[in-house]
Amino acid sequence: MKIRDLLNIIEDTAPLSLQESWDNSGLIVGDPNADVEKVLVCLDVTEAVVDEAISKNCNLIISHHPIIFKGIKSLVPHGYVERTVIKAIRHEIGIASMHTNLDNSPVGVNKRIADKLGLIRASILDPKVGLLKKIVTYAPQKEAERVRLAMFEAGAGNIGNYDSCSFNVVGEGTFRANALAQPFVGQQDKLHTEAEVRIEVIVPHYQLNRVIESLLKTHPYEEVAYDVIPLDNSWTNAGSGMVGFFEQPMKEKDFLELVSATFEVPMVRHSPFLNRNIQKVAVCGGSGAFLLSSAKRAKAEAFITADIKYHDFFDADNALLMVDAGHFETEQFTKELIADILRKKIPNFAVLFSEVNTNAVGYYFK
Known part of the structure; x- marks a missing residue:
């Protein structure tokens, strides 16, 4: 190999x-x-x-x-x-x-940490923005299903826990083939109207070329019309950190015992106890203090990461228990x-x- x-x-x-x-x-x-x-x-x-x-x-x-x-x-x-x-x-x-490509994967470093801690229903804490594209194309009605399936197989149409997602609407396309064309439908030098399906699918930017290649290979038209539209949507399948839940809440000291045992670290640094039970936990392996505001917005009751500076602990501001379990330890x-x-x-x-x-x-x- x-x-x-x-x-x-x-x-x-x-x-x-x-x-x-x-x-x-x-x-x-x-x-x-x-x-x-x-x-x-x-x-x-x-x-x-x-x-x-x-x-x-x-x-x-x-x-x-x-x-x-x-x-x-x-x-x-x-x-x-x-x-x-x-x-x-x-x-x-x-x-x-x-490194951060594995950090930002939905099944990467932070998902492994969540699994080790026993967290359930884990999801990306801070989803990436600007990684999605929308492809819009038009296919003859009889060929639309084949074109759509080809794009799905190439990586398009995945939204959260759903795949094969698309929007389709029937309309009419017009075109005139010149003398050099070899039209799939219609005739040279004659205006043609064809019943077509407008197909819209979402695709991650890193799979865009693969999906377009599949579209062009499968589509019957000699000249394939398609648009690529950048999206500002956040994408829940990629991003920094994760947040999940324990099946049952636990006391803060029991939580720190679990952290110490899971990461095999003899000591952990943490912000002051808040005398609250902990069930919803945010995690980020390595240097993740930049995600504190995201952990707060997610209403996490604790946030585990590493390389936390002295003043970062103040920024926890009694909203959650902030825990530094070590850079090496959280990424081991x-x-x-x-x-x-x-x-x-x-x-x-x-x-x-x-x-x-x-x-x-x-x-x-x-």
Whole structure:
């Protein structure tokens, strides 16, 4: 299997176009056309992880955090990033990362956190805006069903928990074919009126080209009329964080015990207790304090994330219990998430977990 093909399996679940503008997800080091024999999955790429890949004969590392966030002007071994990249290149080991594209997937990092906590009815906390397009096309009545189904199969027509969604209205189309045309209906140099169906479907922007290609391939007309309309709607199938419910409410201390046990962290930082039961919980793996206002709007009773600054705790403003469970700790399940995606599609392929602890934060108790 080629590196490109293997990464496409993950990108079907977490398209690279879902990543944030500042991110660097995807293949970072290596040849996409190279054969891949074994994959090592990790949270962070370090020199020790590359050494582990060498010892385990893995020629591709897939991490959550990109080894390169910003541009590198030279590859000299001054820092750990450069040393890691040089070592990977020297040993022909590819490095790919699935970061905020996996964060923003509805079955990604935050869904895995929600599942680990036992949350039910989980949904995107802060849906993305501007990722949807509407395609409008016109097909002869007898061909409309075939055209519509082709667009559905290519990825159009999904709204929330529903698929095959479309709007259809019958009307009349007119056209005159010139001497060079080969019309499906009508004749050259004669004005023709055809009973047609106007078909409207919604499509995520990253599937737009695939849907248009399917439309053009299936539509019987020589010249296919279609419109692509950008939408400002929020899209509940992609976005930051998640919010869900416990089956039963629990006391705040019991909740913190659950958080500590789930993320295997010896301590958690939190805002002052509010002496309320907790049932609705918002989560965001990694640095998610920017979602505090979204958690408040969702009326969550607690918000779990990491890297919370001192003044962020004040912003909780007695609306909810804000909990910092650690960056590494809240994202640790990403390794098994990536492995599960690959093993579901290619069950006999060798996907190994890194055994290197890359958590850069320690805890000292006196």
